[in-house]
Every structure is written in C-alpha cells, then in structure tokens.
Amino acid sequence: MKGTRETGPAAPRKLADAIPPADATTEAAIAAYLSAYPDFVQRHPALLHTLIPPAVDRGNGVVDFQRYMVARLQGDVDQLNLENSALIHTARANAHSQSRIHSAVLALIEARSLGQLLEILTGDLMDILDVDVIAMVVESNGLDLPHVAASGIRIVEPGAVADWLGRGDVLLQSGIAGDPAIYGPGAGLVQSEALMKLTISSRTPVGLVAFGSRAPEMFQDGQGTELIAFLGGVIERLLRVWLDLPA
Numbered sequence: 001m002k003g004t005r006e007t008g009p010a011a012p013r014k015l016a017d018a019i020p021p022a023d024a025t026t027e028a029a030i031a032a033y034l035s036a037y038p039d040f041v042q043r044h045p046a047l048l049h050t051l052i053p054p055a056v057d058r059g060n061g062v063v064d065f066q067r068y069m070v071a072r073l074q075g076d077v078d079q080l081n082l083e084n085s086a087l088i089h090t091a092r093a094n095a096h097s098q099s100r101i102h103s104a105v106l107a108l109i110e111a112r113s114l115g116q117l118l119e120i121l122t123g124d125l126m127d128i129l130d131v132d133v134i135a136m137v138v139e140s141n142g143l144d145l146p147h148v149a150a151s152g153i154r155i156v157e158p159g160a161v162a163d164w165l166g167r168g169d170v171l172l173q174s175g176i177a178g179d180p181a182i183y184g185p186g187a188g189l190v191q192s193e194a195l196m197k198l199t200i201s202s203r204t205p206v207g208l209v210a211f212g213s214r215a216p217e218m219f220q221d222g223q224g225t226e227l228i229a230f231l232g233g234v235i236e237r238l239l240r241v242w243l244d245l246p247a
Contacts, residue, residue: 100129101228104125104129105231130213134209136207139157140156153207156181170196172194172223176192190213195208196231196232201240203246204243
C-alpha cells in the first residue's frame with residue numbers, strides 16, 4: 001500500500017490578491033472619495049508604508065506623497081541617531097566609572113595597615129573617584145572601637161545610618177546640601193552624594209561611607225548602584241580583615 005503525502009491547508013491569500021484590479025469607474029470613485037476627505041491618509045498614516053509615491057512631477061495639483069514619506073523617514077532616522085548617541089554616551093560613562101572603581105579597589109588592597117587603609121579611603125580615593133569629600137561614620141553602641149574612632153572616623157548616634165539611607169544600602173542624591181554630621185567641616189562643599197551602608201561584622205555597629213561632590217549632578221537618583229555597592233563590599237571586607245573580626 002503506497003503512502004500518500006497529505007497536503008496542508010491552502011496558504012491564505014494576501015488582501016491585494018483578493019481584490020480585483022480597479023477599473024476606471026472604481027478609480028474615479030476612489031479619487032472622488034479622497035477629494036471629499038483630504039485628511040484620509042492623515043487619519044490612516046500606516047498607508048504611507050504601502051502607497052507608491054510618484055516618481056516624477058506629474059504637474060500642478062498632484063500631491064507629492066513622497067515628500068511626506070521622506071520627511072517621516074528622516075524623522076525616524078533622526079530619532080534613531082539620538083537614541084544611539086545617548087546609548088554610546090551611557091556606555092562610555094559606565095566604562096569610565098568602572099575603570100575608576102577598579103582603580104579604587106586596587107589602591108585599597110595595597111594598604112599594609114588599618115591606618116593606611118583609612119588614609120587611602122578618605123584621602124587617595126578622592127582623586128581616583130573625582131570627588132571632593134569622602135567621610136566615614138560608625139554608629140555608637142557604647143563600645144566604640146577606639147582605634148577606629150581615633151583615625152578620624154566620625155561617631156554618630158544609633159539609628160543614624162537608617163535615617164540617612166532608609167531601607168536601602170546605597171543612596172544617590174543630587175542638588176543637596178551636605179550634612180555636617182557626615183562630612184564635618186567639608187559639608188559646605190557637598191551638592192551631590194553617594195552614601196553606602198557598611199556592615200563590617202556582626203560584632204560591630206553599622207557604618208557608612210559617603211562620597212560628596214561639589215557638582216550638583218554627579219550623583220543622581222536613578223543611576224546604577226552596582227559598581228558603588230561593589231566598592232562598599234570591598235571596603236567592608238578589608239576593614240573586617242584588618243580589625244580581625246568575623247563576618
């Protein structure tokens with residue numbers, strides 16, 4: 001018994017194939033309709049993608065659809081160029097930020113003591129990250145770490161970090177006035193900031209590192225926080241090692 005190949009359902013015909021060519025009477029009716037409703041194409045702009053514009057000048061009274069189609073295409077190209085430029089600018093800015101964070105991490109791991117680590121953190125990183133003030137605070141729990149407090153770290157009231165950061169671990173703000181409780185005498189320079197929560201150990205109170213800039217828009221809400229959160233994680237681990245504390 002020979003097998004037979006079953007054929008599938010017939011492919012649907014295109015709408016244009018199902019409509020017979022217009023005769024002179026039909027074309028005249030279409031032309032009359034478009035004359036009576038000159039905004040028809042404006043109300044149905046998708047037709048511009050299917051209509052074939054005239055290739056030559058056909059005299060006075062002929063609407064040049066090609067001009068509108070080209071104008072639309074030019075607008076699409078301009079918008080695409082703007083989007084591409086914005087994407088390239090963002091990619092370059094991200095690459096630059098990533099390079100700065102990498103340099104900061106390399107500088108921090110070069111420290112050979114806790115004191116040197118804190119000097120690099122609050123000093124050298126200003127040039128690397130192009131900020132104007134770097135401050136570190138630790139909440140008081142009645143048992144402050146004297147060797148940390150003696151290194152210029154500001155001691156703040158319990159709960160202060162949560163008040164500044166809310167529920168998150170990183171906060172970026174623009175157009176602000178620096179808080180003296182964080183930055184001390186350098187607060188007057190700060191017009192935008194990045195705040196990072198530090199959870200050094202289960203045996204220590206929480207802390208915070210703040211990067212302040214005189215540029216009002218350097219740090220902005222909505223910017224990515226992955227890189228700066230990574231830097232915060234590195235700082236936590238290095239402090240934990242130098243303080244000889246458990247996680």
